[in-house]
Amino acid sequence: METIHLKDFYQRGDQVFLPHVSVDCVIFGFHENQLKVLLLKWKGGQWCLPGGFVKHEESVDDSAVRTLEERTGLDHIYLRQFYTFGHPNREKGKKIPDARSWVNKRFISIGYYALVEFSKVNPQPDILSTECRWWDINKVPALIYDHKEIIKKALESLRMDLNDHPVGYNLLQEKFTMPELQRLYETILDESLDRRNFQKRMLALEIFERLKERRTGGAHKAPYLYRFDKKKYERALKQGLKQGW
């Protein structure tokens, strides 16, 4: 994409990308007890979700992965498709410089959300934007199109998924404490949880490994550090990780 000139992109992008189909990514991060989303500042001045288009021979998933890698500098990101947005007027107020461009048509957008380790991300704008940075989930600015609705639905999906898929650790550093994991859950779910019951519940999943290290430096008793244990996780999955019925 870097080698494509903007003019070419507008005029002949449809030779590379499928028309009418786009991908939008809601990239979640967690920093200073706040849930964040990564947004781009569109050259028109407004903010929007990082997204992209699907190459003619590329899978939609891969398109999302490519967008993610380009915006964050990371790979192997936790990614999940959650909904496809297809209202004909979802891009109300669309303003594309080149009126005749293929980009100036109606688009169906496939929504993905991603969970990333905040501190590792190196935000990079794309060729259509001038800035890329984190926003507090409660303070996102006005966004183009239906992107606010997409974020809303992504958060709802994440909350639902959290019930039966303990994926929250993807938002934390490799080693983390139970209090840190709890703050994360509380922030995502927007409610406070009992410290002791939370710990019991998480440990009952048997997908974390407790290290001998502790997080020192805090003003009080040093909590243990934990690490996600993929082997334990896969074993737990096979046993059926607590689901309905």
Place this chain on the structure above:
Amino acid sequence: METIHLKDFYQRGDQVFLPHVSVDCVIFGFHENQLKVLLLKWKGGQWCLPGGFVKHEESVDDSAVRTLEERTGLDHIYLRQFYTFGHPNREKGKKIPDARSWVNKRFISIGYYALVEFSKVNPQPDILSTECRWWDINKVPALIYDHKEIIKKALESLRMDLNDHPVGYNLLQEKFTMPELQRLYETILDESLDRRNFQKRMLALEIFERLKERRTGGAHKAPYLYRFDKKKYERALKQGLKQGW
């Protein structure tokens, strides 16, 4: 669609429909204690899911609704988008008569599943097919493209949704008995449930109205008839219909 000639559809359908975007519907029915799906016999001879294309000014949801109404003769059907399929080779072996047609390109397909009352459906083939009929979910024939995978994912989604959304009644007639509802759940979930606990659990939802009538004619004690009560349902939804956390 009926007024469109097949030749026009292949040659100029892209003036009406978005290229590269399709909708596939997994229509579930329930009959004689069997879960059924409605399939079409493609003119090439193979079977496939009922589906369609999205008009330029039409929402994707509406496209699914249109397909549903055309294939079943019903409206106000319970419908849910569950996944979008976007692998570039998902239509391996595609054989479109007109090789140059827009239909002969790659398609992204948005998957919906529908729950319908079996006895009310009047199956209708579309212009690309010669036959439309129900198939037992366990006996579906070879299907084109990735349609078998789509059915599989639809069933998984239905099973998941059933945990927190008691939508099963959509598959039954207006009045039904608890044993009938239980057979339905057992069929969808593919496991047997305790009769008494099932009844307790369903009635605890407080979304059904028990009628004074009973289902007579059976060889034994006549069970009560129940009916879905939308007002109760919406009240229950507001109270939070049993979810995690």
Place this chain on the structure above:
DNA sequence: ATTCATTGTGTATATTGGACGCAATAGTAC
């Protein structure tokens, strides 16, 4: 050494879920 917020672990209670008992009932057999 004392203080204090925080952590690790445990218990007591309430709620839910699953296994099962039993009387009532609608048809069948005689």
Place this chain on the structure above:
DNA sequence: GTACTATTGCGTCCAATATACACAATGAAT
């Protein structure tokens, strides 16, 4: 009509789980 049988409606008991809460241990600050 009477006895029989499979099914239904309603209930109880026990285990599993979830929730509320108690208390000692810890580590930095004073």
